[in-house]
């Protein structure tokens with residue numbers, strides 16, 4: 001029976017986990033799912049449906065019936081400060097997490113053409129979504145370097161924002177993501193820790209690539 005090789009990448013906001021996941025998936029021919037985008041997309045859908053973010057009953061109803069394959073995941077609004085904050089707030093709901101977990105499991109077990117496996121990045125991949133993952137990374141970096149990276153990204157997307165505010169939003173998000181009751185952000189005990197504070201994207205990639213090569217051989 002076919003079995004995907006699974007790689008779980010978790011980490012703090014703007015730590016570089018998405019860039020790393022994308023590069024590794026290209027290098028080793030894996031299918032890639034950015035699970036943060038599911039939470040961000042949920043935030044956009046809730047906002048469009050004009051539902052109060054505290055109304056979990058209605059959130060559940062609208063998200064359960066939503067066909068995520070129709071969502072435009074390339075939309076720049078997913079990255080906005082407002083959606084980042086809303087996504088972090090609604091991600092505390094167990095009911096929402098359960099719905100999105102089903103989709104993540106479905107994606108992980110499915111065969112994706114000629115891909116040899118799947119890479120998922122997020123906050124609870126190595127602990128909840130893929131506790132049996134073949135390889136796990138936990139990526140982090142100092143708050144100031146993460147704020148700098150996210151600020152540059154937002155500016156490049158044409159969104160006007162100030163660095164201090166980006167830093168505060170990231171700090172608040174880290175606190176919410178790691179202190180929530182359900183599936184908090186935490187490194188799995190068997191995760192490889194990658195601190196990218198002093199590494200650029202390519203250096204982080206080369207380091208992680210060596211670990212993947214070692215485990216695949």
Ligand code: DC
Pocket residue numbers: 013014035036037039040084087088091121122123124125173177
């Ligand atoms: O990775 P990101 O910054 O795009 O994620 C946006 C928010 O979604 C994040 O603040 C917390 C939530 N999230 C989560 O709770 N679990 C995941 N696996 C991925 C994201």
